[in-house]
Amino acid sequence: MFNSETQILIVDDMLTMRKLVKKACKTLGFNNFIEAVDGQDAYQKLQEAPIPVQLIISDWNMPNCSGLDFLKRVRADGRYKELPFVLLTAEAEMHQVKAAVEAGVSNYVIKPFTPDGLRQKLEQTYVKHAGANAA
Ligand SMILES: [Mg+2]
Numbered sequence: 001m002f003n004s005e006t007q008i009l010i011v012d013d014m015l016t017m018r019k020l021v022k023k024a025c026k027t028l029g030f031n032n033f034i035e036a037v038d039g040q041d042a043y044q045k046l047q048e049a050p051i052p053v054q055l056i057i058s059d060w061n062m063p064n065c066s067g068l069d070f071l072k073r074v075r076a077d078g079r080y081k082e083l084p085f086v087l088l089t090a091e092a093e094m095h096q097v098k099a100a101v102e103a104g105v106s107n108y109v110i111k112p113f114t115p116d117g118l119r120q121k122l123e124q125t126y127v128k129h130a131g132a133n134a135a
Helices: 015-027 039-048 067-076 091-102 115-134
Strands: 007-011 032-036 055-059 085-089 107-110
Touching (some): 007 039, 015 032, 039 067, 055 067, 067 085, 067 091, 085 091, 107 115
Parallel strands (some): 007 032, 007 055, 085 107
């Protein structure tokens, strides 16, 4: 599993949702967060982060730059090809998940979620990337 010092970039256009994700992450023992309001803001903060981001948890539906567009920008950037990227999706967006998989998403979480549901997804994500880095 990701260690508790993992730098997590939380991206959501809704403050309440960012708080909720952060709270769930805190419940799981994480302490280090950077927040962004859309994909554009997130891409900038990703590059400017004083300590490198190690995990992205991003909403899908956002103005300016959606989670999917942000994912594509991240994966197109050689520095972030292997960066764990988890998308938060609403049930209604499930049919679009294929596009996210094709764009290289690490995993996705369906809203609403519990801290335990998030833990499971993060564990899967960690294993997936640990495996990829070991190969
Ligand atoms: Mg949103």
